[in-house]
Amino acid sequence: MKILVTGGTGFIGSHTVVELINAGCEPIIVDNLSNSNIGVLDGIEKICGVRPKFYEIDCRDKDALDKLMEENKGIDSIIHFAASKAVGESVENPLLYYRNNLVSLINLLELMKKHEIKNIVFSSSCTVYGQPEILPVTENAPIQTALSPYGNTKQICEEIITDTVSADGNISAILLRYFNPIGAHESAEIGELPIGVPQNLIPYVTQTAAGIRECLSVFGDDYNTPDGSCIRDYINVTDLAKAHVVAVKRLSEKLNKKPVEIFNIGTGKGLSVLEIIDVFQKVTGVKLNYKIVGRRAGDIEQVWADPTWANTELGWKAEKSVEETLLSAWRWQEKLGKK
Numbered sequence: 001m002k003i004l005v006t007g008g009t010g011f012i013g014s015h016t017v018v019e020l021i022n023a024g025c026e027p028i029i030v031d032n033l034s035n036s037n038i039g040v041l042d043g044i045e046k047i048c049g050v051r052p053k054f055y056e057i058d059c060r061d062k063d064a065l066d067k068l069m070e071e072n073k074g075i076d077s078i079i080h081f082a083a084s085k086a087v088g089e090s091v092e093n094p095l096l097y098y099r100n101n102l103v104s105l106i107n108l109l110e111l112m113k114k115h116e117i118k119n120i121v122f123s124s125s126c127t128v129y130g131q132p133e134i135l136p137v138t139e140n141a142p143i144q145t146a147l148s149p150y151g152n153t154k155q156i157c158e159e160i161i162t163d164t165v166s167a168d169g170n171i172s173a174i175l176l177r178y179f180n181p182i183g184a185h186e187s188a189e190i191g192e193l194p195i196g197v198p199q200n201l202i203p204y205v206t207q208t209a210a211g212i213r214e215c216l217s218v219f220g221d222d223y224n225t226p227d228g229s230c231i232r233d234y235i236n237v238t239d240l241a242k243a244h245v246v247a248v249k250r251l252s253e254k255l256n257k258k259p260v261e262i263f264n265i266g267t268g269k270g271l272s273v274l275e276i277i278d279v280f281q282k283v284t285g286v287k288l289n290y291k292i293v294g295r296r297a298g299d300i301e302q303v304w305a306d307p308t309w310a311n312t313e314l315g316w317k318a319e320k321s322v323e324e325t326l327l328s329a330w331r332w333q334e335k336l337g338k339k
Contacts, residue, residue, distance in 0.1 A: 001024075001025045001026065001076045001077075001248075001252060002025075002026045002027075002028060002072065002074055002075045002076055003020055003025050003026065003027050003028065003075070003076060003077050003078070003079060003248060004027075004028050004030065004068075004069075004072075004075050004077070004078045004079070004117075005017055005020070005027045005028065005029050005030070005078075005079045005081065006030045006031070006059050006078065006079070006080050006081055006082035006104070006108070007030075007031055007036075007080075007081030007082035007083065007123075008027065008028075008029030008030060008031055008052070008054075008081065009029060009031040009033065009036040009037065009038065009040040009041065009054070010031065010035060010036045010081055010082075011036075011181070011191070011192045011193070011237065012081055012123065012178075012181055012237060012240060012241065013029070013031070013036075013079075013081040013082075014036075014040045014043070014044060014190045015185060015190065015237045015238055015240070015241035016079060016081075016240075016241040016244045016245070017029060017044055017052055018044055018047050018048055018185065018190070018241065019238070019241040019242050019244070019245045020244075020245055020248075021044075021048040021050050021052065022048065023245045023249075025245070025248070026052075026053075027052045027053075028052065028053045028054075028055070028068075028072055028075070029041075029052050029053065029054045029055065030055050030057045030059065030065070030068065030082065031054070031055075031056065031057075031082065032056065032057065032058040032059070032082075033056060034058075034195075035084075035194070035195050036193065036195075037193055038054075038056075040190055040193070041054055043185075043189035043190040044189075044190065046187070046189045047185065047187050047189050047190070053072075055068050058104075059082045059103075059104030059107060059108065060099070060100065060103045060104055060107065061107075062107040062110070062111065065107055065108070065111055066111055066114070069111055069114075069115040069117070070115070073115075075115065075117050076117070076118070076119065076248075076252055077117070077118070077119035077120065077121065077248050077251055077252060078108060078112065078117060078119070078120045078121070079120075079121045079123070079244050079248065080104075080105065080108060080120060080121070080122050080123055081123045082104055083100060083101045083104065083123065083153070084096060084097050084100045084101060084150070085150060085199075086150065086199035086200075087127070087148045087150050087151070087199075087296075087298040087299065088199060088296055088297070088298060089150075089199060090148050090149040090150035090151075090153075090298070091148055091149065091297045091298045094149035097149045097150055097153050098149065098153060101150075101153035101154075101157060102153060102156060102157065102160070105122075105157050105160060105161070106160065108120070109160070109161070109164045109171075112171060113168060113170075113171070116170075117171075118170060118171060118172060118251070119171070119172050119173070119248070119251035119252060120161065120171065120172075120173045120174075121173070121174045121176060121244055121247045121248055121251070122157065122158070122161055122173060122174070122175045122176065123176065123178065124154050124157070124158055124175045124176060124177045124178065124262075125150075125151065125154045125177060125178055126177050126178065126179045126233070126264070126266070126303055126305065127146065127147070127148070127150065127151035127154055127300070128143050128144075128146070128151065128154050128155045128158065128177060129141050129142075129143065129144055129177075129303060130143075130144025130145060130146060130147055130151070130300065131144060131147070131300050131301055131302075131303070132144070132303055135270070135302065135303070135304060136233075136268060136270075136304050136305055136306035137264065137303060137304070137305060137306060138264070138306045138308070138309065139177070139262045139263065139264055139309050143155060147298050147299070147300060148297075148298030150298070151298075158175055161173050161175065161260065162260050165259045165260050166259070169259075171259075172251050172254075172256055172259050172260070173251075173259065173260045173261070174247040174250065174251060174256065174260075174261045174262075174263065175260065175261070175262045175263070176243060176244065176247060176263055176265050177262065177263065177264050177265065178235070178240060178265050178266070179232065179233035179234070179235050179264070179265065179266035179267070179303070179304065179305050180201075180232040180233060180234045180235065181234075181235055181236075181237045181240045182200075182201075182202040182234050182235070182236065182237065182325055182326070182329060183202075183236045183237050183238070183320070183324075183325035183326070183328045183329050184237065184328045184329050184331065184332035185237075185238060185328070185332075186238070186328055188328070188331045188332050188334075188335045190332075191237075191328075191329065191332030191333075191336075192237075192329070192332070193336070198213075201273060201276065202234075202276075202326070202329050203329075203333075204216055205276070205277065205280055205288065205329075206329050206330055206332070206333035207333065208288055208289060208290070209280070209284065209286045209288055209330065209333070210333050210334070210336075210337070214289065215289045215290060215291055216277070216288055216289065216290035216291075217290070217291060217292075217293045218273050218274065218277075218290055218291065218292050218293065219273075219293060219294070219295055219296035219299060220292070220293075220294065220295035220296070220299070221274075221292045222295075223295075223301045223302070224301060224302075225272055225301065225302055226272065227272050227274045227275070228274075229272045229273040229274045230272065230273055230299055230300070230301060230302060231270040231271065231272045231301070231302035231303070231304065232270065232271065232273075232302075232303065232304065233266040233267055233268070233269065233270055233271075233303065233304035233305045234267070234271055234276065234322055234325070235265065235266050235267050235318055236318065236319075236320035236324070236325040236328075238320065239318045239319055239320055240265055242316065243263070243265045243310070243314070243316045246314055246315060246316045247263070247314065250314065257313075263309060263310040263313070263314050263316075264305040264306065264307050264309065264310055265305070265307065265310060265316070265318075266304060266305025266307050266318070267304075267305065267307065267318045267322075268304065268305055268306060268307050268308075268318075269304060270302060270303070270304030271322060276322075276326070277290060279322055279323060279326055280326045280330070282323075283323045283326055283327045283330075284326070284327065284330045286330070
């Protein structure tokens with residue numbers, strides 16, 4: 001089964017490519033390498049013994065995508081990761097996010113119709129829930145006004161997919177609403193590799209522990225949470241990757257109950273930033289230099305998943321502990337060294 005994976009050399013994309021290969025699929029990677037490294041292909045090959053086909057293409061380039069699909073006939077499904085994804089950056093540069101995230105999806109959907117590709121799994125986010133009124137959050141929770149342009153692009157992309165599927169009739173979609181993916185592959189051959197200053201918590205934690213960053217900033221300790229810091233549902237990236245394999249097979253085997261299905265992909269447990277720091281220090285034995293600073297624009301106070309629907313209907317469940325996950329992130333950082 002041929003699967004086009006956009007953003008396939010990125011953090012979640014590369015782990016998903018590994019799990020697709022392990023499941024007997026043939027992933028074809030598209031990535032513009034704006035936030036990833038071509039060396040990720042070496043890591044995938046070391047893990048799987050297979051080097052996936054790779055195209056350096058920006059998904060905003062419709063002609064290049066069209067040519068790729070013409071060269072690779074018989075693509076069964078698309079897993080669409082390619083997007084700008086940092087909340088803080090989106091607040092500072094909203095037009096970048098609207099152009100990257102919306103145009104790339106529209107191009108793919110138009111070309112799916114042309115090349116008769118029937119299925120798409122979309123990389124969505126729990127940010128569509130905003131600050132939920134009830135926790136844990138289920139798929140039936142109301143969509144709140146987005147607190148960042150990044151979150152708004154995810155909401156708009158979900159609407160674009162839903163409208164397209166409704167109008168077309170031949171395309172099916174699964175929207176996976178991620179919570180907070182962290183960690184690295186257990187082999188330490190691939191992991192999160194941000195370009196420049198990390199925008200996410202865990203790579204900043206590991207880089208601070210490694211001495212690359214002088215100090216970790218905790219954005220706010222005055223939220224309405226037990227320790228005052230934000231709470232998130234942190235999920236192991238390999239567990240998350242496996243959800244995509246299950247979703248692709250569900251669509252390919254026509255097991256989906258509706259043309260568009262939505263699943264929360266999380267652990268069902270919320271941990272605060274300060275709790276994450278504490279667990280990291282305990283499992284690694286490394287003391288972190290951190291300080292409390294002011295709140296960051298666009299941050300949600302607390303959110304964690306009710307993954308019951310994904311567990312029962314999709315047949316997927318998070319398996320790895322936060323301790324195991326944070327240790328994998330540290331082993332990946334140790335392998336990287338001072339890079």
